[in-house]
Amino acid sequence: MIDALRGNSTMQLSEDGLSWIASSINITCFCGFAVVAIVTEILGRRKALILLNIPVLCCWIMVYFAQNITTLLFSRVIMGVSYGGVLMLTYICVGEYASPNIRSLCLNLIGCVGTLIGSSLGHILSLLIPWREVALLGIIPTCLAIVIPCFWVESPFWLASKGRFDECTDAFKALHISTDVTKKELALIIANERRNQTKYSSNTHVLKLIITKVSIAIKERYFWKISILNTVINIYRIAGGRILFTTLALTILKDITGDSNILKHTILVDGFCILGALISCILVKKFKMRSLLFSSGILANIILIVLASVLYYRPVQDDIYVWIKVSLLALYFIIMIAGPYAVLETLLIEINPLDIKAFFIFFFGAIIGVAQFLAVKLMTNMVNLIGYHGIFFLNAIIIFICMTYIWYYLPETKGKSLEEIQCYFKNESVLEGVYENCEQCNVLLDSVKKKCPHII
Incomplete structure (x- = not known):
């Protein structure tokens, strides 16, 4: 809705004000990571998800009735805190509820397919109907997100962490087909948590328990190996441009094409993004994580460099080159989403330290949230300074560096x-x-x- 606000005569928002509205949610998300670290430790995954979605519902109503920039910014702050927690808790739940053989598929359906369908609907609806009505429609999926978890079982991992092993067993059996593999996995979960119960038995207070777990973990070498890998993966995700594009898609397409009538271009690029997400569901099931990441990642990066070159050498808005630019952008995203993003979203859940998962996501989510905020907030300045071609060239270099590190330090995690x-x-x-x-x-x-x- 950012582009629609640009032409709003009643609020008279400046470019700086619009950039704050677009980017503020990214930097406040890490507060949601802190909230979820405490709330989910006390209430569990199911109740925490219901509770955190309620402020999101209120934010859509605030946006609908907003008459000034202060209300919009305030709604973004609340949305960032609430939805930051919802987003991370959703990923945690998939990692804990789904079996290893379908975990990557489930994460991909949520992190790629679902997210892109939502953002694409937002882009198209914002071109067709008033932005306030778009905000009103946002109430529908939020209400579903509040109601659906009421019918879940609680996470077996959380129940085991609280010493409720009988309930953990019942929940695990409700979520998994009984095989020798799943029986071993359940035995492993209970064995690990029994050992942890002994290790942390003297710490009954939630905050003291979290501090104890963190102080033990940061002394271990594996914690720092996971931390560096987690940071590199997140940098790769930011440089890939999906977050930036979904936030400022309409503005970017108008700048690249030089045309205000971009409905066809939006449908093409967003349609290719969704197609890439659907293809990724097949690819993550058929291929190993490492193979899929590096083969598709290199190809997508080459296309990004070609797109940057076309933007640099053919800045004139000719009809033929406009469609070449839009098609290259669409092709880049279909490959990027079908391969690298499908793998990276899964890895972020799989490599977290189990004992301090919520804290780990909060701490490193805060760092990455700031990076995402800067990427969106400084977008206008960077375009004026180095152009879209410069941004794409810079992103391609960052991606190649990240892929080099991941090549040496990422194990195969599928299954x-x-x-x-x-x-x-x-x-x-x-x-x-x-x-x-x-x-x-x-x-x-x-x-x-x-x-x-x-x-x-």
Whole structure:
């Protein structure tokens, strides 16, 4: 709705004011990460998700009735805090509720397909109907997000962390088909949490418990390996441009095409984005994570460089070159979303330290939230300084650097449980595709060649 506000005569918003409205939600999201770290520890995943969605509903109503920039900015602050928590909690729930073999597919349906359909509807509706009515329509999915979790079971991981092992078993069985693999996974969850109960038994206060867990984790080498990898993955996501594009799509397309009538261009690019998200559901099921990330990532980056070159050498808004530019942008996003984004969204959930997942997401979410805020807030200044071609060239360089680091330090995670992935970062040992952690007796394995002296 940012582009629609640009032509609003009653509010008379400046470009600086519009950039604050567009970017403020990114920097306030990390407050939501802090809220979710505490609320979900106390209430669990299900109740926390319901509670955090209520302010989001209120924000859409505020936007609908807003008459000045102060109200709009205030709604963005509340939305950032609430939806920041909702977003992270949603990803946490998928990681904890879904089986390893369908986890990447579920995360992709939520993180790519669902998000892009929502943003595309926002882009198209903002071109067709008044922006206040677009805000009013935002109430519908928010109400669904409040009602649907009422019918969930609680997360088995959270129940186990509270020592409610019988309830954990019932919830896990409700979510998974009973096989030898799922029985081992359940046994592993309970064994890990029994050990944690002993480790943290003296700390009954929630805040003191979180501080104790964090102080233990930051002394471990694996924590910093995961932290650096998490940061690099997030930088890759920001440089990929999806967040920037979904926020300022209409403005970017108008600048690139030099035309105010961009409905066809918007449908083309957004349609390709959704198509890429749908294709990614097939790709993440058929290919390994590493293979998909690097093959599609390199191809997408080459297209981004070609697009930047066309923008640089053909700045004139000729009909043929306009469609070439829009088509290259659409092709870039279809490949980027079908491959790299599908993998990166999944990895951000899979590589978190299990003991301090909520805190980890809050701390590094705050850093990345600031980076996303700066990317959107400074977009106008960067366009004036180096142009869209300069921005795309810069993003391509950053992506290549991130891919180089990920190549050396990212393990294959497809089909692995969250405990197995964490064991890899702790021990960096792999046996027949399964991560082993004999030192702490975390994993029960039937096919390990070297027998563990502490069988669970």
